[in-house]
Amino acid sequence: MTKVKYIRVSTTEQNTGRQETNSKEFSKVYIDKVSGSVKFSERKEASKLLADIETGLVSEIHINSICRLGRSIIEILVMVEFFNQKSINLFVENIGMFSLIDGKPNPSFKMIVSVLGNVAELERTNMLERQKQGIELAKAKGTYKGRLYGTRMNDDEVLVKYKAVVKELKNGESLRRAAKIGSCSLGTAQKIQRILQEKEVV
Template identity: 85%
Template sequence: MTKVKYIRVSTTEQNTGRQETNSKEFSKVYIDKVSGSVKFSERKEASKLISDIESGIVTEIHTSSIDRIGRSIIDILTMIEFFNEKSVKVFVENIGMYSLIDGKPNPSFKMIVSVLGNVAEMERNNMLERQKQGIELAKAKGTYKGRLYGTRMSDDEVLTKYKVVVRELKNGESLRRASKIGGCSLGTAQKVQSILKQKEVV
């Protein structure tokens, strides 16, 4: 049986030390430094983990909390279902519970994960709402300097703003290296890469 650990933090600046406290217990540790809004299957290290699962290498995954797997309840449950189909046990450390018992889905695990996932999603939405209210207040006071809430850059604007990242990716640099050189997060570099791929298809 191969037991591994999956770790995720939102930015390259965040320390993974707290999540790595028991790393010596595992055959391999996968560490993603990317926003939780990025789907599990689209993350660099998570993709490697999925590949190892498909190859039959991994039989048990540990993670510190369920929101390390996904930000939305749909993403979380989709991945749990995938792990179940592959007979891979997931152990969530902060609730001390396995997703499978004797090879069968643990109904208590799914119920608790659903509750925690919904709470995390609700907290995220509340945070965004507070952010929106703060921006509206700053705008009313004439002190807001950032991008208006609800607006987003077009793909071309993103490529223009992060032209250094574009250059590095086109030169064959890795996402991590391109984000470091371009002075942005790994998630932003992934977005730039996604836009470039879309434009190649078109």
């Protein structure tokens, strides 16, 4: 039975150093570079972690913050309950608290996690609403140029529209450079990178 750490950042360009500061304390560290919208069980490294749990190789998991588990409060609580059922003690570093005490669920942990999860979900909802309002305002002013997400373009149409970005990424350039050269947002460049990666797999 071992103590491990799970780390998640949203993009391949994000630095995991802050979350890895205490990595030497663990027998294994799982690092996912994927959006929080992807379910925990569908992430590459998280899937490996779950497999190790099933084979009895893990007894304690550390994460930097509760949002590393999921984007919605329901997803977070489902994972916490799963760990409890498997007698896996979850430690959340930014609140300094374990999910289990003497092998039993810590009621204070669940309460605090529920509050933090709800706050994070509310903040994201507010952010999306502000984003929507900003787009509407830009449209009203005639300055809105459109964005990749929410459009009905299929993957091939996206690649055709952003040929410059595709070229930069295929040449091994960074997402930021590709976005700058292609005159698009970093999010759009990330979307294009994902499409290219999926096509390579196929």
